[in-house]
Amino acid sequence: MLTFILRRVGLAISVILATLVATFVVFFAGPSDPAQSLCPENRCNAERLQAIRVNLGLDRPLTVQFVEYFKGLFVGRDFEFAGATNHCGAPCLGFSYHTGRSVNDELFSRFPNTVVLALMAAVIFLIVGVTIGIVAAVRRGTATDRILIGGSQVFGAIPYYILALLFALYMVTFWRVLPQYSSFSEGPGVYFAGMIAPAFILGLVTSTSYTRYTRNSMIETLSMDYVRTARSKGISERRVLVNHGLRAAMGPIVTILGLDIAALLTGTLITEKIFEVDGIGRRALQALFDDDLPVIMGTVLMAAVIVVLANLIVDIGYSFIDPRVRLA
Amino acid sequence: MSDQPLLKVTDLVRHFPFKEVQGLRMMKATVQAVDGLSFSLGHGQTLGLVGESGCGKSTTARLLTRLDEPTSGKIEFQGRDITHLKESELRGIRRDVQMIFQDPYSSLNPRHTVGSILTTPLKVHGLHQGKEKARVQELLELVGLNPEHINRYPSEFSGGQRQRIGIARALAVEPKLIIADEPVSALDVSIQAQVMNLLGRLRNELDLAFIFVAHDLGVVRHFCDQVAVMYLGKIVEYGDKRQIYDLPEHPYTQALLSAAPDIAVARGAQRAERIRLVGDVPSPISPPSGCRFRTRCWKAQDICAEQEPPLVPSTATDAGRGGREKGLHLQACHFPEVKPALVPEIVSA
């Protein structure tokens, strides 16, 4: 187990480093010019633009910029801006070109919103998806199965942004069945109530793939010899299905679940945008429009860490589900 | 028969290395699938390889057909060293040595017709050019299938018929040696006999030599001249089938014969002694030191753990049965002792 974790941490670090370098190269060496998006050409002349670039440190060689950035991550760095020196402690992700706030603040103030949305959605898609999947598997070949699977396929086939947009439009804006998003500072009650609409539609749409995974995985395990053995013991059918069938079917579901939650935690761009949830995804989208390089770097780095961690947790979790898996 | 054997195997070894993590260190481990096998086979002879799971009989079959390359040792076919030939140099060997597999369902490509399955080897070796179809029909007839079924797919045949197709494919290139790996064990009893008879008839008509890998002692006794009993990658006893079945000397051979259920018991046949081994065959990853059978052997002494018993000519059979004229009888036990009548025999009053 210890060897496993050590090896995996090593692997994780190299993955994160590679992501870091790749993102840095793509954005800093790419055609984007943060100076121009801060001050369009019709307002700023070439001299002024160059001054902005010098101010942001973009005039220096790429390698120097990278070393600076890298240093900031581990030991922190100082920024001189408009005569004042701002210290940015490790892990320093820099300051937003646009808001001037530290990227750490920008991201961590929004991260809880993304986490709440992701977890609420996960609870919904797990409960709905796995339950429908089990029912469909147990009643395989019957009308129930066909209706459930057909329905979930139709639902899953509609583009998500259309469904989410319609849902927001009718349920939140027109009919006001569900409240709008409001920030946590306005009180936990309204905050969580505002999360219901985005979490519900996100969870419901994601559940369609869980229905499919669960049904397939259950059908496979229910045909296994050990399920027949369990049944021949005279235990209740519910116990056969849950303790023996579902227990074995959970393996592949847990694997996908880990990766899905990781994906949601790195920000659900469409959902956050449509329901105006102030999360990581929406902030990243804004940063892309603004050529706000430090924020882009920050979100990518955070996503890389989350995905790598999720993979690790999934593998460790899997070893608890399946005793035959020895972590090595 | 010429002096030179058709097939000569010397000290054949196949180890499968793999990595295993133990604690903080990466350990290199090896599956000792085949570990020092030596035997030879004459033209038209049949050698049976018997043993339980992990004994290396199927790995041996793959090595002899050079579907797999030995770790060390030597395989000579008609005097030519084929141990490490490259794929391009194996063409001639592929023609002379053919294999029949256990599973008639997975060894035939379901998308090809019988005709194309049987034509491919002819084309590869440039045989019967321009008359391939006639040859394929002749082959089908030879194995007892309807030559008109040339355009059918494997799925349209029963298990026994598929095994006949597998046999026809092996015979297409007119081999001298056939390696048959459990050729009848996937078949129903009533079909087994048909396929056994077919193999026997072909062996006589075409003067084929066989290496016959099987776990069924009855089938091996019926079909083979020589028998090699294997345990964890080594031959523990080798001899003429009468020597092996009637006068076994190695405790493992004795246990195997005694454990195999035999239909003759219904006719009142009885065993002189009933031997029951304890436990299962150990893993071939780290086999026991010295004699590999010692962990399950009732005769085991200290020496068995320390020294590996060599495969040596049996003294008892030589003395008792007129020696070498009856063929070589080898065994690898520190304490050999003949135990007759471990297979059930009718006891006359």
Added chain:
Amino acid sequence: MTATAEQFTTTMGEASQAGDVVLDVDDLSIAFPTEEGLVRAVSNLTYQARLGRTLAIVGESGSGKSVSSMAVLGLHNPKRTQITGSIKLDGQELVGASQATFQKLRSTTAAMVFQDPQSSLHPFHKVGRQIAEAYRAHHSVSKAVAQKRAVEMLDLVGIPTPARRALQFPHEFSGGMRQRAMIALGLVNDPKLLIADEPTTALDVTVQAQILDLINDMQKEFGSAVILITHDLAVVAETADDILVMYAGRGVEKGDAKEVLSQPSHPYTHGLLQSIPSASDDATAELKAIRGAPPSLLNLPSGCSFHPRCDFQKLVGAACIDTLPEWRPTPGLTGRELRCHLEDPVATLQNDEGAK
């Protein structure tokens, strides 16, 4: 019975004794509707299993030997299976019985040991827990008591250090050990009937011998009836008391196992026996094989299903093709029944053997 077994013996109803019929199968037919048509897996099957005796049900693949015994435990999906006739287990009719009925009798009245111990034990649950679960399903005892019972069962089936082994997972067991654990699981509720479906087919020869010995020992210990389903006549010769030979879903011959195997009276049994090479027989002449292959269960031959492969059909004539032979006592033999039109099957088959 040892103290261990006695201590846990559940109520056996009115005093049962060796020889009592535990399972009475009468005119049982099982069919599965499929897209290609009706698969007639078992047709008009009749047999009995008795306490203290081992009945071997023998046949090739597709003979219906496993299908018929799975029906005893109600393990077929009722929605996809057509079952007619009668299965009486310990006096209780099971054809048409509810799942609740089956749930109560599984493991307590009838239990099953399956072919492949590797796939038949749950890979994620500890061995002891799997056995304890079966015990708790029928006894209101604490987990600790059930676990103790599981350890005792493992001990009984010859697993060394059973307390430690009970806490291991199936993949930590060897093949033979796993099958011992399956037998422990089968016997944990002291069933009157143990059905062993090809229990040694997946095992090595030397381990097979151990497991067959164990089944015999356990039968003596528990006094239950055993049904041994196998394709291997040699296994039958060494272990069974009675035999039922099946072909294409029907019984064709039944009687004392050793007698049937030494003097068969049905042409199919006769053919099977002649096609098996014996390890104690040096003969290298051609085996006498049965020609052709078993029929498709979608499309069974008329009359006697075996007639297209039978060498003696011409002696009888059209009756074999037109009429299904009924069970009747074999002329000249006691305790033997067969389904064949041959007038004097024993003499006919003996002549055939002589002519060989």
